[in-house]
Amino acid sequence: MENRNFYNEILTEHNMRPEFKHELPDANIVLEGKNPNCGDDIFLKLKVEDGVITDGAFTGDGCAISSASADIMLGMIIGKTKEEALQLGELFLKMIKGEASDEEIDQLEEASALKDIAHMPARVKCAVLGWHTLKEALKDQ
Amino acid sequence: MKRDYREDFPLLMQNETAYLDNAATAQRPACVLEREKAFYETENANPMRGFYPLSLAATESYEEARKTVRDFLNAAHTEEIIFTRNTTESLNLVAYSYGLANLKPGDEIAVSIMEHHSNLLPWQMAARMTGAKLHFLECEQDGTLTEETLTKGIHEGTKLVAAAQVSNVLGCQNPIEEICRRAHEVGAVVVVDAAQSAPHMPIDVQKLDADFLAFSGHKLLGPMGIGVLYGKRELLDAMPPFLTGGEMIESVTREGAVFAELPHKFEAGTVNAAGAAGLAAAIEYIQGIGFPEIMEKEEALTRQAMEGIAKIPHVKILGSERPENHTGIVAFTVEGVHPHDVSEILSSDGIDVRAGHHCAQPLLAYLGDNVATRASFMFYNTPEEVEKLVDSIASIRRRMGYGE
Ligand SMILES: Cc1ncc(COP(=O)(O)O)c(C=O)c1O
Numbered sequence: 268m269e270n271r272n273f274y275n276e277i278l279t280e281h282n283m284r285p286e287f288k289h290e291l292p293d294a295n296i297v298l299e300g301k302n303p304n305c306g307d308d309i310f311l312k313l314k315v316e317d318g319v320i321t322d323g324a325f326t327g328d329g330c331a332i333s334s335a336s337a338d339i340m341l342g343m344i345i346g347k348t349k350e351e352a353l354q355l356g357e358l359f360l361k362m363i364k365g366e367a368s369d370e371e372i373d374q375l376e377e378a379s380a381l382k383d384i385a386h387m388p389a390r391v392k393c394a395v396l397g398w399h400t401l402k403e404a405l406k407d408q
Numbered sequence: 409m410k411r412d413y414r415e416d417f418p419l420l421m422q423n424e425t426a427y428l429d430n431a432a433t434a435q436r437p438a439c440v441l442e443r444e445k446a447f448y449e450t451e452n453a454n455p456m457r458g459f460y461p462l463s464l465a466a467t468e469s470y471e472e473a474r475k476t477v478r479d480f481l482n483a484a485h486t487e488e489i490i491f492t493r494n495t496t497e498s499l500n501l502v503a504y505s506y507g508l509a510n511l512k513p514g515d516e517i518a519v520s521i522m523e524h525h526s527n528l529l530p531w532q533m534a535a536r537m538t539g540a541k542l543h544f545l546e547c548e549q550d551g552t553l554t555e556e557t558l559t560k561g562i563h564e565g566t567k568l569v570a571a572a573q574v575s576n577v578l579g580c581q582n583p584i585e586e587i588c589r590r591a592h593e594v595g596a597v598v599v600v601d602a603a604q605s606a607p608h609m610p611i612d613v614q615k616l617d618a619d620f621l622a623f624s625g626h627k628l629l630g631p632m633g634i635g636v637l638y639g640k641r642e643l644l645d646a647m648p649p650f651l652t653g654g655e656m657i658e659s660v661t662r663e664g665a666v667f668a669e670l671p672h673k674f675e676a677g678t679v680n681a682a683g684a685a686g687l688a689a690a691i692e693y694i695q696g697i698g699f700p701e702i703m704e705k706e707e708a709l710t711r712q713a714m715e716g717i718a719k720i721p722h723v724k725i726l727g728s729e730r731p732e733n734h735t736g737i738v739a740f741t742v743e744g745v746h747p748h749d750v751s752e753i754l755s756s757d758g759i760d761v762r763a764g765h766h767c768a769q770p771l772l773a774y775l776g777d778n779v780a781t782r783a784s785f786m787f788y789n790t791p792e793e794v795e796k797l798v799d800s801i802a803s804i805r806r807r808m809g810y811g812e
Pocket residue numbers: 431432494495496497524526527572574575576601603604624767
């Protein structure tokens with residue numbers, strides 16, 4: 268009876284044991300991201316120095332997809348420049364829209380575990396919440 | 409004679425999933441679809457405008473539907489039945505027309521904490537615009553509104569009480585008759601949201617002594633886009649129109665207008681006559697089965713679901729422990745798993761349920777859950793579907809990575 272297992276190990280791991288779900292007292296950028304319809308509500312916390320994201324974390328409540336996606340995202344962007352992070356965000360959105368090539372999806376490393384969201388329109392907002400909040404947060408810099 | 413009602417529902421015959429989101433909208437039997445189609449194929453003209461046979465036929469179907477609704481609710485007068493688009497529009501009609509004309513600064517509007525946003529936001533609006541205050545009638549964890557809550561919360565300063573007959577989250581049935589009695593003692597009117605009760609139990613507005621009562625056709629096997637507002641004639645008569653324009657006037661001059669009599673005063677513009685005819689067909693279909701059988705079937709499904717779910721660790725059912733207090737609605741939470749993930753997994757197993765705040769955010773915040781997943785049954789659901797639901801819920805935590 269159990270059909271397509273969308274909740275693969277990568278997703279459930281990041282959801283159950285998130286690496287970056289904690290406070291970040293020395294964050295210099297904090298932005299709330301919300302999906303009013305489903306009640307996902309996260310706070311993205313970043314420490315940006317000289318254009319480089321040196322640390323990051325998130326707090327808040329959300330479904331497995333939004334939490335896992337935010338956690339994976341933070342693992343990918345810490346240590347990257349703002350521009351690199353934003354570029355990864357663009358790629359992620361492209362993948363979610365089902366428009367990314369296989370090579371592009373490979374560049375997304377663990378975040379590629381979310382590629383099937385392209386077939387789940389109701390969950391797209393959950394998957395992109397972290398990335399969307401990141402874009403908003405860096406835009407004002 | 410009992411038979412398999414599923415055969416009456418074209419969608420159920422071809423759909424492969426277990427449709428358990430009936431509280432959001434029901435499915436429609438073929439007789440309803442055919443009735444709407446027949447209206448457009450054989451009676452379509454603008455009702456109430458023409459004097460030729462087609463227009464008269466359209467008008468007659470529309471007015472016959474009104475009589476069917478009147479009988480369904482046991483209203484005293486046919487003109488007490490006003491057609492709207494849905495429950496939300498019916499409740500807004502009362503808030504804008506009755507509310508703005510009658511509420512004054514300092515008056516209290518008593519609203520039950522379990523209201524759907526559709527029976528809350530109109531009263532927040534009316535309070536803002538008139539200076540009246542909202543008072544919440546808070547229920548117990550199982551949804552009960554105690555006598556004490558009612559006597560304390562409804563008092564001399566209360567001018568209006570808004571309450572659902574059945575909660576769309578807890579499924580509990582509120583004591584509308586007692587609420588009306590108490591409200592009338594202190595001179596308040598009662599607005600009943602019957603969106604979740606009308607499809608599942610007989611309603612007698614005279615016995616309830618409700619002042620206003622609203623429901624939607626689409627939750628009652630009828631078409632989308634047709635709803636009902638019942639109001640006591642003397643109240644409706646004294647109320648100003650809600651929307652103005654065509655169809656709702658006696659005469660119009662450059663300066664003003666004389667409004668039409670009830671019910672047309674509240675039915676501005678071209679009405680949904682085909683929808684009304686479809687709704688009448690739905691009501692007749694339900695009456696053909698009869699509420700005793702409907703209630704028995706739905707209670708059995710609810711009992712089966714609740715007993716099955718109760719055995720699953722880490723899963724909590726919202727509201728009463730008694731299936732007969734659920735009106736076919738079983739909302740639940742799975743510890744550690746967000747309802748959107750719950751419904752996603754159920755969906756991948758071919759089960760359609762609703763997840764989220766169910767347009768009742770104050771209730772869920774009050775209960776401390778914020779979000780939940782809801783399965784809701786109709787008489788056409790089957791024990792096999794319920795079994796599938798219970799099995800799937802039992803597998804959720806394991807599939808989300810909890811080692812069980
Ligand atoms: C209790 C209750 N009231 C009101 C509504 C609103 O109904 P509609 O969307 O048909 O106006 C609903 C359904 O969603 C409901 O369950």
